[in-house]
Amino acid sequence: MRAVSLHSDVIVVTSQLLQAHCTIIRGPGGEEAFVVDSPVLPEELELLPSLLAQAGFPPVRGLLATHADWDHLLARIAFPQAPLGCAESTAARLRAAPGAAQRELRAFDQELLIERARPLALGSIQALAVPGRCRIENSDLELHGADGHTPDGMAVWIPWASVLIAGDYLSPVEIPTIAPTTIGPTAIGPTAIGPATIAPAVGQADAIDAYLATLERLSPLVARASHVVPGHGPILEGARAHAVLEEDRAYLQQLRERGLEAVLPAGRRNAEQRRLHGENVAHIRA
Numbered sequence: 001m002r003a004v005s006l007h008s009d010v011i012v013v014t015s016q017l018l019q020a021h022c023t024i025i026r027g028p029g030g031e032e033a034f035v036v037d038s039p040v041l042p043e044e045l046e047l048l049p050s051l052l053a054q055a056g057f058p059p060v061r062g063l064l065a066t067h068a069d070w071d072h073l074l075a076r077i078a079f080p081q082a083p084l085g086c087a088e089s090t091a092a093r094l095r096a097a098p099g100a101a102q103r104e105l106r107a108f109d110q111e112l113l114i115e116r117a118r119p120l121a122l123g124s125i126q127a128l129a130v131p132g133r134c135r136i137e138n139s140d141l142e143l144h145g146a147d148g149h150t151p152d153g154m155a156v157w158i159p160w161a162s163v164l165i166a167g168d169y170l171s172p173v174e175i176p177t178i179a180p181t182t183i184g185p186t187a188i189g190p191t192a193i194g195p196a197t198i199a200p201a202v203g204q205a206d207a208i209d210a211y212l213a214t215l216e217r218l219s220p221l222v223a224r225a226s227h228v229v230p231g232h233g234p235i236l237e238g239a240r241a242h243a244v245l246e247e248d249r250a251y252l253q254q255l256r257e258r259g260l261e262a263v264l265p266a267g268r269r270n271a272e273q274r275r276l277h278g279e280n281v282a283h284i285r286a
Contacts, residue, residue: 001044003051004235006227007161011055012235013048015039017112019173019232020071023165024052024060025158027137032061034136035082036156036165037231038074042116045078062126064134066146066167066231067153068093070101070108076122083126085134087143089152091127130154144218148211150179155214157221164221168231169214169248170241175264175273176248178207178280207283208256215249255280 002014009026017040025034033052039045052060063075065086076084086094094101102120109116133140134156142157149168156165169176219242222228228241236244247265254262260281264273 001039001041001047003055005055006163006229006235007158010158010161010163011051011057012229013039013044013051014235015041015044017041018071019234021165021229021231021235022048022075023156023163023229024048024055024057025136025141025161026057028139028160029137031058032137033057033059034062034064034134034141035060035075035079036064037066037072037167038078040071040074042077042114045074046117048075048078061136064141064156065090066155066165067150068101069150069168070104070120072167072231073101073122074105074120077116077118077120080121080123083124084122085126085128087130087145087152087154088127089130089145089147090154091125093150093152094122094125128154144221146214146218148179148207148209148214149177155218155221162224162226164218164225164228164241166218166228166230166241169218170222170228170236170244171230171233172236172240172244173233173268175268175276175280176211176252177276178211178252178283208252212249212252215245215252219245255284259284 001016003011005011011024013022020040022038023036060079060082063079063082063084065072068090105120128134128143130143130145132143134143139160144155146153146155146167146169153167155167222238222241222245225238228236251262251265264277
């Protein structure tokens, strides 16, 4: 696990698995702290409270999850008493597939022979209006809708630190993957690594449109950001994040127009990314 400070009030912890990020935010007055998303490994989660104490951060008041994929929900293991907030769309997704995140986590742990001292218990979920704001001391975190990769989600803007937490968007190591699903009561089998699959929605083209709309919403925030924290991959400075956004936009437009012949972004053309591209194409043709 690696921890870096992006601002006096913002620490980002990066997991050794999946390059997953957990962002700890201290309010401007130094009295409250929020944790956004989570690292993956049990020992990383166990270290989070002591890491915050060593950094001089106050007790954690609440948790935020950018979306309902299991690898963004694990902070509840480290802070079981803290309430978990998420977008209304994420709360609906969790209600529609109860226990899906826990099943996916168990499958992932079994595959990699990971043992955890206690299971993931989400407890009560606080649904937050998105777009909207989340109060921390005398300031607000801005919540912006982020769907397309999944049918739910939000990005979090920290205005006094100029840091954008983008969820599973703007990754320099992964191509955009579309999940054109609707939030409904029918769950199709979970995967070992990745989001729960919900009942099919009205069409794949709509998922591409939703993803492009999310990029459009994030664009002005990226332009103002000193740092962007993607769900996976290196933390980005603003200029690099803008380049990734434009690469993602171009890829999605080509995906819709050219299908399999779409050009993958530079630096994201390895075998795994080509496999994901093939899945995107299969979705569009379904």
